[in-house]
Amino acid sequence: xxxxxxxxxxxxxxxxxxxxxxxxxxxxxxxxxxxxxxxxxxxxxxxxxxxxxxxxxxxxxxxxxxxxxxxxxxxxxxxxxxxxxxxxxxxxxxxxxxxxxxxxxxxxxxxxxxxxxxxxxxxxxxxxxxxxxxxxxxxxxxxxxxxxxxxxxxxx
Amino acid sequence: xxxxxxxxxxxxxxxxxxxxxxxxxxxxxxxxxxxxxxxxxxxxxxxxxxxxxxxxxxxxxxxxxxxxxxxxxxxxxxxxxxxxxxxxxxxxxxxxxxxxx
Numbered sequence: 236x237x238x239x240x241x242x243x244x245x246x247x248x249x250x251x252x253x254x255x256x257x258x259x260x261x262x263x264x265x266x267x268x269x270x271x272x273x274x275x276x277x278x279x280x281x282x283x284x285x286x287x288x289x290x291x292x293x294x295x296x297x298x299x300x301x302x303x304x305x306x307x308x309x310x311x312x313x314x315x316x317x318x319x320x321x322x323x324x325x326x327x328x329x330x331x332x333x334x335x336x337x338x339x340x341x342x343x344x345x346x347x348x349x350x351x352x353x354x355x356x357x358x359x360x361x362x363x364x365x366x367x368x369x370x371x372x373x374x375x376x377x378x379x380x381x382x383x384x385x386x387x388x389x390x391x
Numbered sequence: 392x393x394x395x396x397x398x399x400x401x402x403x404x405x406x407x408x409x410x411x412x413x414x415x416x417x418x419x420x421x422x423x424x425x426x427x428x429x430x431x432x433x434x435x436x437x438x439x440x441x442x443x444x445x446x447x448x449x450x451x452x453x454x455x456x457x458x459x460x461x462x463x464x465x466x467x468x469x470x471x472x473x474x475x476x477x478x479x480x481x482x483x484x485x486x487x488x489x490x491x492x
Contacts, residue, residue: 365446
């Protein structure tokens, strides 16, 4: 396997995620079917990684419709707001690796990986399982602040 | 996201347009508040104009169900026959949570 392209994108905010996704899909159009998976992992890196919004906190914020307000508040916080997340794309002959890392303390990803979605009737908590359904493989690394999603190349 | 709605007798015909994602939480709640204020007995929500939905968007759709039930309103969804939104409903088993036309 020979690396043909390796590209990095930095992001920290919701607007960055939208902008990075647009650039990513322009450069790698075949990743359109992976858009949901990559976007979910980027949102997780921002909300739960860098900004340290816990599952329980998000549940409460959703009830008051203030998730984005809290995201904005933490982005202005000197501790959380200074953190950056990184999306890296490595293209190989048969597959593409998309790595997303953040500067947070990591989280217990195993609780959300491959869950039975039919049993989740809550307002959130589906992102990782949905992302997994779009990937060839999904692996968390180290303390859980880096995830590597593998996608098959459509022409492979 | 954008939305339109029109009331015909006691039925509210609602169309949601554009991507429905984690950034649409406030606008979606604004839509629900307007739908409740329209005082209809039934909401028919057309999701066919939505090209893309994420997990947060699915969560927003649950608010339709919860708010309708609290207001004693009958709500149903009109899904696209194929595409990303239909796929997301399939893999998340969301059809079981709604009345789907």
